Amino acid sequence: MAIRTIEIKKSAFDMNSNRAERTREELKNEGTFFINVMASPGAGKTTTLLALINKLKDEFKIAVMEADVESTVDAVKISELTGTHSIQIHTDGQCHMDADMTKEGLDGLDNNHFDLIFLENIGNMVCPAEFDTGSHLNLFILSVPEGDDKPLKYPLMYQVSDVVLINKIDTLDYFDFSIERAKHNILMRNKNAVIYTISAKRGDGIDEVASFIKETIKKWRTQ
Numbered sequence: 001m002a003i004r005t006i007e008i009k010k011s012a013f014d015m016n017s018n019r020a021e022r023t024r025e026e027l028k029n030e031g032t033f034f035i036n037v038m039a040s041p042g043a044g045k046t047t048t049l050l051a052l053i054n055k056l057k058d059e060f061k062i063a064v065m066e067a068d069v070e071s072t073v074d075a076v077k078i079s080e081l082t083g084t085h086s087i088q089i090h091t092d093g094q095c096h097m098d099a100d101m102t103k104e105g106l107d108g109l110d111n112n113h114f115d116l117i118f119l120e121n122i123g124n125m126v127c128p129a130e131f132d133t134g135s136h137l138n139l140f141i142l143s144v145p146e147g148d149d150k151p152l153k154y155p156l157m158y159q160v161s162d163v164v165l166i167n168k169i170d171t172l173d174y175f176d177f178s179i180e181r182a183k184h185n186i187l188m189r190n191k192n193a194v195i196y197t198i199s200a201k202r203g204d205g206i207d208e209v210a211s212f213i214k215e216t217i218k219k220w221r222t223q
Ligand SMILES: Nc1nc2c(ncn2[C@@H]2O[C@H](COP(=O)(O)OP(=O)(O)OP(=O)(O)O)[C@@H](O)[C@H]2O)c(=O)[nH]1
Pocket: 039, 040, 041, 042, 043, 044, 045, 046, 047, 048, 074, 122, 123, 167, 168, 169, 170, 171, 198, 199, 200, 201, 202
């Protein structure tokens, strides 16, 4: 019986991976780069997206998919403050986005062509890391108030993240957070992680992250 249970779980993950791989290829054929943004609740996903989109929207046609259990506040904010096409995905209580839900969201975008699509995943450190969405880049945000030990507690999230943004550095004076220790812990989990320190609110580091995204898309297009 125990073996059967494991098989079911594995096949569900396999199916998710296959679906995600198809999405990744379809988007590649359309020339649409897809970034999955993950973080705990309140780490600054929406604030970071607002800042980044304003730096990128002249060069790229951008859409944003906001995933939430309830409400449309983030989608409305993105649309009002950036003029970017945004849609809300309600997950019906689910605490992560899987590849099928992501595909449904992508299909729900108008038939326009987009150069760049962001998914703001559900605020959750655990299961979003387990489900490949079909993104070309996983971007994770760790904020200063959460503590520099979080990579030790949520290893998988860091293993699957290509880029880690250490956000809210304007609050460093108020918390026992060492950027050096955080970087060390992140790299212990994923030695290839690209790390930036930012304040999404104040704007520190946003130009650097926007340049990184531009360069990444440029390279991806030639692959
Ligand atoms: N001081 C400071 N506050 C920030 C920064 N970035 C975000 N915040 C604040 O943190 C709070 C949460 O930010 P959001 O961008 O809504 O966070 P989120 O990750 O999208 O939150 P959920 O979607 O609810 O999970 C807000 O009050 C922001 O103003 C920052 O760089 N510095």
